[in-house]
Amino acid sequence: MYVLLLLLLGISRYKAQKNVQLTDGLYAAIVNSFSNRNIMFSAEMIRSSMLFIYVGVEEGESEQIRKALHYQGTHLSDYKPEAQKIFDMSAQTAPVAKSLTRFYVRQNLKMSTEYRVFMRHTEGRARNIAFNREKLNEVNTLYSHEMGEHIGQVVKESWWKPNSQALLINAVFFNLSWERTFNPEATYPREFRVSAARKVMIPMMHEDSKFAFGNLATLKASAVLVPFSQGDLQMLLIKPDQPHALAQLQMKLSGMDIVSVARNLTMMDVFVGIPKFKLHSDLELTPALEKMGIKDIFKPSKSFSTLLHRNTNFRIDGVIHVVSFEFQEQGIGTPITDVGNGSLTHTFNGVKYFLATHPFAFYIIDHTSIFFAGHVTSF
Incomplete structure (x- = not known):
């Protein structure tokens, strides 16, 4: 019966992505939950990772996930995230982006044969493990080996607890240079206004050139597109006119066609x-996820009968998503691209300014898709 369930449970491509909107609530839930931190995330990779849990739970819990993440369709093989495009790209011999998903389940909780059948339809893996320090080091070493040391520590010790039953972990590394390198000689300190009461001096990269730009009057914000060196990829930066208005701006952006803005x-x-x-x-x-209505999977219950060999009380202890990115003069990838002018060397008629000197939102996009979103709020 459960084999049939898995075969019929397939999830097709997220339909709202055709409009490149963030109306499903995931964007708003994440930016609101981490409003005081610098963050970057891939909504599609989070959805893709959550399949590991979705196919392992019974109707009540699975319905919470289906409604919140808009899973729909008839075949598992139909599901291929739009974000897959970015993982298929390469810059010379280096991939533009890497992603690695692992689902760790407590050692003494054997996973069912039916659930392991599902694992063959995914690029990630599920395995039983002991939640001790030795295995934590092993997991972090795995991510470092597979993705490079630049990914940093993926799993914190505070997440990897001796009494944990299950952790879902997805890590993503984005690796690409700007189309035009910021001139290192034009990197110098500027004031960043974290809040009305706090300002800090930070290193700021500068470039004067032709960029796609706009004053977004209806959003009370301005935007600029900074292109990457490959795949029509660009970073869209959107800054509210007022330093304290990022949260309000992001609520408006959550219902908009982001690519259309660009x-x-x-x-x-x-x-x-x-x-x-x-x-x-x-x-x-x-x-x-709890803000979106996905709550029951984090409470002990006997609703994981598809996941486990024996029906027993079980819970998910954490869903972890890690992304590494560098705001550097050349970006991250090689080779270094042509160096820009840096600071203004002459006066333009009607020159516009986009100085990210207070909290702002950003997106990595191409002409049809959003790959990453995030915001910078503090230093």
């Missing part, structure tokens, strides 16, 4: 300033 920008002379720093975004997503 498409309506105009090429013009723009002086751009972006903070220089490494972003290691490690998110434990339980609070965000």
Whole structure:
């Protein structure tokens, strides 16, 4: 019966993605849950990872996940996230992005044969494990080996507890240079206004060139597109006019066609300033998922009969999503691209300014898809 369930349970491509909107609630839940942290995440990779749990639970819990994440369709083989495009790209011999998903279940809780059949339809893996320090080091070593040391520590000790029953872990590394390297000589300190009461000096990269830019009057914000060196990929940065208004801006953006916002920008002379720093975004997503109505999987219950060989009380202790990205002059990838002008060397008529000197949102997109989203709020 459960084999039939798995075969019929397939999930087709997320339909709302055709409009490149963030209306499903996941974006809003994440940015609200981590409003005071610099974050970056892939909504599609989170959905893809959550399949590991979705197919292992019975109707009540699975319905919570289905409604919140908009799973639909007839065949598992139908599900291929739009984000897969970015993982298929490569810059010379290096991949543009890597993703690794693992589902760890307590050693003495044997997974069912039916559930292991599902595992053959996924790129991630599920395995039984002891939640001790030795295995924690082994898991972090695995991620470092598979994705490179730049990914940093993926699993914190505070998540890996001796009494844990299950952890779902997805890590993503984005590895690509800008189309035009920011001139290192034009990186210098600027004030970043974290809040009305707090300002800090941070290194800021600068470039004056032609960028797609727009003042978004209805959003009370401005936006600029900074292109990457491959695959029509671009970073869309959107900054509210007022330093304290990012949360309100993101609520509006959660119901908008983000790619359309980028498409309506105009090429013009723009002086751009972006903070220089490494972003290691490690998110434990339980609070965000609970805001979306996915609650019961985090409580002990006997609803995991498809996942487990024996029906017993079971819970998910954490859903972890880690993304690493560097806001550096050249980006991350090699080779280094042509170096830009840096600071203004002459006066443009009607030059526009986009200085990310207070909290802002960003998206990595192409002409049809959103691959990553995030925000920078503090230093």
